[in-house]
Amino acid sequence: MLRGENINRRPLKNIACRLICCLLFFALLLPARPGSASGLPGRLNINTATVQQLQELPYIGESRARAIVTYRQGHGPFQNLDELTNVADIGEKSLEAIRPYLTLGPEPPSQHQPSSVTFTGQITTRPGDIQLLPDGRYYPTLVDFIKKAEHSIDMAMFLFKTTTSPGNKPAMLVKELIAARKRGVHVRVVLEHSGRDESLNKENRRVAEKLRKGNIRVFFDTPATTTHTKVVVIDRRYTFIGSHNLSHSAMAYNHEVSLLVDSSALAAELIAYMDTLH
Numbered sequence: 001m002l003r004g005e006n007i008n009r010r011p012l013k014n015i016a017c018r019l020i021c022c023l024l025f026f027a028l029l030l031p032a033r034p035g036s037a038s039g040l041p042g043r044l045n046i047n048t049a050t051v052q053q054l055q056e057l058p059y060i061g062e063s064r065a066r067a068i069v070t071y072r073q074g075h076g077p078f079q080n081l082d083e084l085t086n087v088a089d090i091g092e093k094s095l096e097a098i099r100p101y102l103t104l105g106p107e108p109p110s111q112h113q114p115s116s117v118t119f120t121g122q123i124t125t126r127p128g129d130i131q132l133l134p135d136g137r138y139y140p141t142l143v144d145f146i147k148k149a150e151h152s153i154d155m156a157m158f159l160f161k162t163t164t165s166p167g168n169k170p171a172m173l174v175k176e177l178i179a180a181r182k183r184g185v186h187v188r189v190v191l192e193h194s195g196r197d198e199s200l201n202k203e204n205r206r207v208a209e210k211l212r213k214g215n216i217r218v219f220f221d222t223p224a225t226t227t228h229t230k231v232v233v234i235d236r237r238y239t240f241i242g243s244h245n246l247s248h249s250a251m252a253y254n255h256e257v258s259l260l261v262d263s264s265a266l267a268a269e270l271i272a273y274m275d276t277l278h
Contacts, residue, residue, distance in 0.1 A: 043103040046084070047077040055163040056248045057098045061199050064089055078104060101253060125238070125262035133258045138244045139169050139251040141260060145234050146176045149185045153177065154233045156190040156274050158226075159245040161203040162210070169251045174207060178214030187216045190277045195223035219278035227277055230258070233267045241270075 044053060046068070054065035064087075071087045072078065081099055084090050123131050123141050133141055146153060162171040181187045189211055191204040208218040221227040232240040242258025244250050 044101055045105060046081065046102045047072065047104060052163055052165040056165055056168065056252075057101055058247065058249045059094055059097050059199065061202065064094075080104070101249065123260065125260065127262055127264070129262045131260040133240070133242065133244075133260055135255060135257070136252065138240070138242070138256065138258050139173075142232065142240055143173065143176055145238055145240075145260075146173070146180055149180050149234050151185060151235055152233075153180060153185055153187045153235075154271050154274055155188065156227065156229045156231045156277060157246050158192045158228045158230060159200060159203065159247055160189070160191060160207040161245075161247040162207055163248065165248075169248050170207070170246045173246060174210050174214075177211065177216060181214055181216050187211075188274070189216060189218045190227065190274055191218065191220055192227045193220035193223050194226065221277050229277075231270055231274070233270050233274075236267045236271060237264045238262055239267050239270060 044057065049068075051062065051065045051069055054060050054068055055062060060068075067088045067090070068084070075086075078084065081095065081102055081104065084095050084098075085092060122144050125131060131141075160170060162168060162174060164171070177187055177189075189208070191208060192200065193204070194200050204220070208220070211218050230242060230244055230246075234240075239261045240258055241261065243256045244258045250256055
């Protein structure tokens with residue numbers, strides 16, 4: 001990775017144009033999605049999933065996960081996914097959010113066709129470069145840049161949700177951030193504090209406690225305004241920005257798209273913006 005070079009401070013409007021062009025280009029390459037949720041590769045078996053595994057699903061915390069397992073133990077295996085609405089605190093909206101991630105039995109061999117866009121190797125950038133990070137490409141690239149951070153990591157996230165399941169990606173990110181702080185990197189994390197979604201607040205507070213124990217500065221925004229940003233700035237030069245929240249479903253299952261931008265000018269603007277959030 002190239003570091004410490006003289007940065008070409010091109011106008012931000014040029015960078016914005018390139019961001020839009022990249023997003024449009026990638027959108028043209030994606031196959032059309034069906035109107036109904038058909039499920040994603042590696043779906044979770046609702047009839048065998050543990051409490052820890054169920055917490056990997058969006059909007060499913062520990063209490064809902066335990067309610068699902070308790071219902072299953074009392075009523076036997078689920079015969080269809082609609083039966084989940086019989087579980088306490090699982091309504092139609094919650095079911096529709098988690099339906100694409102679930103199956104009633106062993107998952108058949110995946111018929112998922114790989115995208116025509118493929119990536120290999122670690123990303124190395126030069127000043128002014130913009131890299132596309134679709135789907136699962138985001139997480140390993142972010143980890144790589146966190147590992148190589150030299151002096152600062154600034155992050156603003158709507159949701160940062162960890163679980164105790166082996167391989168939980170957000171939990172591993174927490175460890176990488178703490179490791180970076182131990183080697184002298186200044187780390188700041190700004191998280192959403194919702195005025196209406198206590199389950200989101202619970203997840204963000206849990207992560208904040210872990211990060212603070214690792215000597216990381218954590219701030220919350222005001223409940224009056226939703227902070228829906230998903231931004232990471234590393235070494236005041238490298239910006240990760242897009243749709244990825246720091247949840248396992250976003251980084252492992254969802255169709256998400258983010259960008260990596262090598263620009264100290266853009267990084268400075270975003271850091272100044274983060275300063276206004278807390």
